Amino acid sequence: MNLVSYEFVACQAANKGVLILSEFAGAAQSLGAGAILVNPWNVAEVASSIGYALNMSADEREKRHHHNFLHVTTHTSQGWAETFVSELNETIVEAQLRSRQIPPPLPIEAAVDRYACSNNRLLILGFDATLTEPLDALWRKGNQIKELKHKIRSDLREPLRKLCEDPKTTVLVLSGSNRNALDNNFGDFNLWLAAENGIFLRATMGEWMMTMPENTSMDWVDSVKHVFEYFTQRTPRSHFELRETSLIWDYRYSDAEFGRLQARDLLMHLWTGPISNLSLDVVQGSQSIEVRSVGVTKGAAIDRILGEIVHNKGMKEPIDYVLCMGHFLAKDEDIYSYFELMLPSETPTSSSSQVPTPFGTPTAGSSAAPLKKQHSLSPGKKSSFIGESMLDPMMGADRMSLLEGSSLINLQAENYFSCSVARKRSKSRYLLRSSDEVLELLRGMANHC
Incomplete structure (x- = not known):
């Protein structure tokens, strides 16, 4: 059997024995470089190889054995199992990516109309590939190294500024980017910034806080x-x-x-x-x-973020319109599910509704497991890495009750728009093909401010 050749190599650490192996054996592919390969049906060749092995110099025996011994000790059964499991993962x-449905295009006109009819709006915007220049545009500039630091599209600044200045609209930029990147691009806007998938949070007029779980x-x-x-x-x-x-x-x-x-x-x-x-x-x-x-996702952070926004702004009127869009990774698309669970379990049909039914909309009577809410917010430190217990010990149960952001959400299905940007396979309700369509949408909303 093939394993015998491996066992021989493993047992020859002291003697440095020479392995003569059939060229038809499976082990020849892995041990052939250090073994003498023969055709077992050629008796003369086998005899000659045995004589060569018996008279081989000690230096060559050492080199051949070292090569095969290194392979046997590194390509173990544990290593094979780990590789197999990684392939399964x-x-x-x-x-999962193949099984996801392709969302329909966002009805931009309907989304703008519902925005205009709402009284307390929440806009959650991704940054990379959503508010930035398209990748192909950066590539054509010829020096991609200088473009690694993403910048907001210049033509998006005016409509975004109008939305930020609207008292009925709260804008949150939720990104995997670091704090410096968000500060450099949005420091002069009146909005909220959530960096590194919601771990760090601040209003542009305030200081950075962190929502990191303890320990x-x-x-x-x-x-x-x-x-x-x-x-x-x-x-x-x-x-x-x-x-x-x-x-x-x-x-x-x-x-x-x-x-x-x-x-x-x-x-x-x-x-x-x-x-x-x-x-x-x-x-x-x-x-x-x-x-x-584990557990660091945009969906896991959004409840704590909303709670802080509601508390900071002293918000009393329920949030009745939510737009959540971005080029989010599959792991971070749990933020879409967060708001789906806020919708009424049964949505009455209305002939006057102009919003088409999206893919993935929960049907009446469907159930979902409640989200586990964790609330921990404290001032962020300017260290290079997050250590343990960086949370504010002064935050007690009274403060926790104020951080229930979901308690002020009164959302109807026709007023919730989750959109993936330039990512066709998604859990979102709708699709925006590029940042150009993002620009069209935000401009339409800004005209109603």
């Missing part, structure tokens, strides 16, 4: 950073970003096919190495890989 992710350790950062550095050096035009609560490796500017191959190898290195026994999420984007703590 990839298959599950791919199957979140970042001890894993250095080991993951080492893997990302290794693949960045070996993948031209790729780069990685070290954030305060996560790391992301981006290969959108690399050769597409080579980038995918490198991404597959990087995932195998992560799952079989530094994060194999850690409570971390590996989030795969279309051309990126992000490592973050």
Whole structure:
């Protein structure tokens, strides 16, 4: 059997015995470089190989054995099992992406009309690929390295400013980007910023706060950073970003096919190495890989964010219109589900409604598990990484009761618009094909301010 050849190599650490192996054996593909391969049906060749092995010099025996011994000790059954499981994980992710429905295009005119008829609106906007220049436009500029720091589209600034100045409208930019990126792009707007998937929060007129759960350790950062550095050096035009609560490796500017191959190898290195026994999420984007703590998603943070906004603004009137759109990763699309659970279980039909029924709309009588609400908010520190217990101990039960953002949401189905931007497979209700359509939508809303 093939395993006998592996066992022989493992047992010859002291004697450095020579392996003579049939070229037809499966093990010849992995041990052939250090073994003497023969055709077992050629008796003369077998006899000659045995004589060669018996008279082989000690130096050659050492080199041949070292090569095979290294392969046997590194390609273990545990390594095979971990690789097999990682392949299964990839298959599950791919199957989930294929099974998602393609949302219909957003009826922009209907969304603007419902906005105009509402009294307390909430706009949740992503940043990258939503409010920024399209990727192909950046590529045509010829120097993609300078464009790695995304900037808001210049033609979006005026309509966004009008929306921010409307007293009936609250604008929240919710992004995976770091705090500096959001400060540089939106510091002169009157809106709310949520950085690193909602971990950090501030009104542009206030200071940064954090919504980090307690006892979140970042001890894993250095080991993951080492893997990302290794693949960045070996993948031209790729780069990685070290954030305060996560790391992301981006290969959108690399050769597409080579980038995918490198991404597959990087995932195998992560799952079989530094994060194999850690409570971390590996989030795969279309051309990126992000490592973050388990439970850090936009959907997990939105309740705490809304609670702080409601408390800070002294909001009394219920929120009756929500637009949530962005180029969100699949892991972060739980934010769409958050608002779906706020809708009435039975939506009365109305002949006057101009909003078409989207894909994925919950049917009457359908049930969903309630969200687990965690409320922990404290002033953020300007450290490079988040340590343990950075939460404000002064926050007691009285403050917690004020942070129920969902209590002020009175949303009807026709006034909720979840839109994926340039991401066809999505859990959202609608689709916007590019940031150009985002511009058209925001301009339409701004005309009613």
